[in-house]
Amino acid sequence: MDVRPEPADAGSDIFDSSLNLEDAHFREGYADGHRHGVAAGREEGRQVGLKTGFETGEELGFYRGCVGVWGSAIRADPTRYSARVQKSVRTMEALLDGYPTMEPEDERVQEMMGHLRLKFRAVCASLGAKLENRGYLKGVDNKDVEF
């Protein structure tokens, strides 16, 4: 910390150095905080991304499994399943095929997942099946989960 006064020039006065000191400290502190913030934010974002990615993949996988079983059952005995249920299962298949897993920022993801969830509930209700994606993370204390 240099307390010697700055050389005088046009437009400066004896108080300039004190004012510049404050300014210099401000800028140093800001840069420090920014550096730490970027690092912490990046790490936190990574954790959130991993968690969300896991949950999304898990949910899609769950529907894949259900649709796989339902599809097989329908192929084995199509007369036992109404046209509506068969169509709903095909719709779910199309949504799962078209889900942009590699583009999380694609704005369709919310709508598609919502559509999948509603179709899933409707098919379960029609079949009388009590299925639920319990999920690996549900009921687990978030502090204990780390990726």
Added chain:
Amino acid sequence: MESHDGAWSLKEVQKLEGHTDRVWSVAWNPAAGVAGVPAMLASCSGDKTVRVWEQNPSSSSWFCKAVLDETHTRTVRSCAWSPSGKLLATGSFDATTAIWENVGGDFECVSTLEGHENEVKSVCWNASGSLLATCGRDRSVWIWEVLPGNEFECASVLQGHTQDVKMVQWHPTMDILFSCSYDNTIKIWAEDGDDDWHCVQTLSEANGDDLTIKVWETDSAKMMSGDGYVPWSHVCTLSGYHDRTIFSVHWSREGIIASGAADDAIRFFVESKDGSVDGPSYKMILRNEKAHDMDVNSVRWSHGENRFLASASDDGTVKIWELVPVI
């Protein structure tokens, strides 16, 4: 309606007792009370049961014909007869909707519809009886299709409301569904062919409260002629008549609006033929102050060519009334 400009009075025909907790809702059987078939009424309660009441044709007095119990495990909040009168749907806080069949006077639970995540608040059949709508606290509206053999299939799960959905009601002639919610909106749902139901209009009134009745209208003829959807618009507000929450309103065949409210009263309104105001206006023709000992939860006009009204209350009773003109 034959306009009777004089006074009206509400005659208490009978008080039906039996439920051991508040009665939430009543429903007249649309196929009964005509052609020699004795009139029939269903009521549902916080006591987890549904009671079916029938009118004795010779004595004209009502008795409890059946108690539908040991099915719902929580409050039964809503009940509705199918248009044929053969099926009764009951919606419960236990998250299920039970379907009962009237087999020669005996009622049997023939199906249980599961799907809602929590309390079912309202059930309603469409005009042809081919569809049943349910709604509940999980903010969703479900449309079920009735298949042969009392099988039910879920045709659609409708999301859109952001809070509890309190009631669903079908249009009396078109397959258009209305739902209202704690999110202060009424949503109108229609089908775009093949199970594709979506919200075609949302009615929201920024200054709505639970002390007013609002009337909306559309051009039905134009809608039914297939010219596409004609939006509903708000045409009238009845305010200043209620100082406690209105829980139920029902329009009679003649256009008399009955309301049941938290102040234990039942009120009646008719369109006033002043003609001086833009659009319809209504006036109150009668207020029955102590209709019940507690909140009136539901008022329903009978389907027949009469002025019979049923009401359900927190006091655990159902009452049958007749609105008569005073000459």
